[in-house]
Amino acid sequence: MDNERIALIALKRIYGVGDMSLRWLQKHFGSAEAALGATAPQLAEVEGVGREMAERIVAERDEALRHAEQEVRFATDHAIRIYTLADSDYPNRLRACLDAPPVIYYRGTADLNVARIVSIVGTRRCSDYGTNLATRIVEELAATDASIVIVSGLAYGIDVCAHRAALRTGLPTVGVLAHGLDRIYPATHRATAADMALRGGLLTDYPSGTNPVPENFLRRNRLIAALADATVIIESPVRSGALSTAAYAQGYQRRVFACPGRVTDELSLGCLHLIAERRARLLSSPADLCEMMAWAPSEKRVQATSSASTPSTSQRPSTAEPPLPDNAVTRVLRAKGPTQINDLARLTDLSVREVMAILFDLEMDGLVATLPGGMYKLVR
Known part of the structure; x- marks a missing residue:
């Protein structure tokens, strides 16, 4: 990993250094690496920085x-890509936005620069109508x-409904965390x-160890909007x-x-206010979205839907399961069955954080399931 990328991550970790001040530092010194090595008086000269x-x-x-x-190291070990504006x-x-984060973390397979991206969001307390x-x-978008690509926030309600519908219909879907x-x-x-993670992606501008505190969710929403051509509000x-x-x-x-x-x-009042104040176009049917975005069915999709309804083996997505890695955690789970995370740490002589990182990878590959009471078990 290059020094500039490491310097960007380091600066972002320092309290008070936000996305804009980080971009000012880069511009003033020519690089984040140079900014990180500057003296306090030199840094204080930068717009938006100051002495403190x-x-x-x-x-x-x-x-x-x-x-x-x-x-x-964590990103390398867990197949996470760290992207910078360069x-x-x-x-x-996202790059086109003035407040684009200088560093983002992404794990997945979906193309974030595909031709068409739609964000779908809504209330956590959705009704049957909303789902x-x-x-x-x-x-309709899949057709x-x-x-x-469908983007949302992996929250309860409309968000996770949109993600799951995308997975069922074969559309890539990205969760912004x-x-x-x-x-x-x-x-x-x-x-x-x-x-x-296997058929879409997970994206965040927060490093590992960041807790899901309330203020992060509002800031997360800017990425959901910025990643897409259109945002749809449902309930x-x-x-x-x-x-x-x-x-x-x-x-x-x-x-x-x-x-x-x-x-x-x-649950409809927020949407009705957006429409009444002309801050959103009324969406009365799924077909309206494609029509108003001037998205005609792609030639490739038309050919696919006009052919046999059952795809050939070569057209089907791969369903091969990843192999179960042989490590201290999988050995304990194989020997003892469902085990609580603190017991896993004790039995493997690893820290809870190290065990969590291994379990995260196993969960992302569909190899481990979570049970009530913080228990984990192998699924095969």
Whole structure:
């Protein structure tokens, strides 16, 4: 991993160094590596930095560098790619935003620069109407173009419904997380996240060890909006994180759509307000989205749907299961059966954090399942 990437990760770990101040530091010194090696007076000259932050950078840079090197090792060990703005694989839609994060972490197979990306978000307390509508929209998109990527936040309600509908219909789907890739929150969505890592992706701008605290979710919403051409809001009360995603999408000059509902239904009020204030286009059917985005069915998709309904073996996605790795954790689980994480740490002589990292990889590959009480078991 190059020094510039490590320096970016290190600077981002220092309290008070946000995305904009990090970009100012890069611009002023020519590189993050040069900024990290600057003196406090030199740093204080940078716009948006000031004396206090400059002194903090100098005082904390050695520890920040150690953390950054650990982060790189964690990413390498867990098939996580660390993208910077200088990388060609960095999402182009996100790069176009003034507040694009200088560093993002991605684990998955979906192309983040594919031609068509749609974000679908909504309330966590969705109704049957909302889940049915989310499913229909995803199915209609899949019928239009099998390469469309569905983005959401892996939260309860509409988010996870959209992800699961995408997985069922064969569309790649990416979950944007409000924490590091060393965990999945909520834990009940781990199995879905594991499928997404294989047939979509998981993305965050937070390093490992970052907890899913409330303020991170609002900041996460900007990435959900920025990654997509269009954002669809399905069921949202007047106060909802989905509305913040819509606001970010507007700010990024992206299309926003809202699904109407009954005027007496609390879960529809946020969408109705967006439509009434002309901050979102009314989406009355799944076909409306493709029509208003001028997305005609792709030639490849038309040919596929007009051929035999059962795909040939060569067309089907690979279902080969990854091999079970031989390590201390899998050996204990094989010998003792379902085991609690603290017992795994004791029996393997590893730290809880090390065990969690191994379990995360196993879960992402569909090799381990979580049981009530924090127990883990091998699934085969």
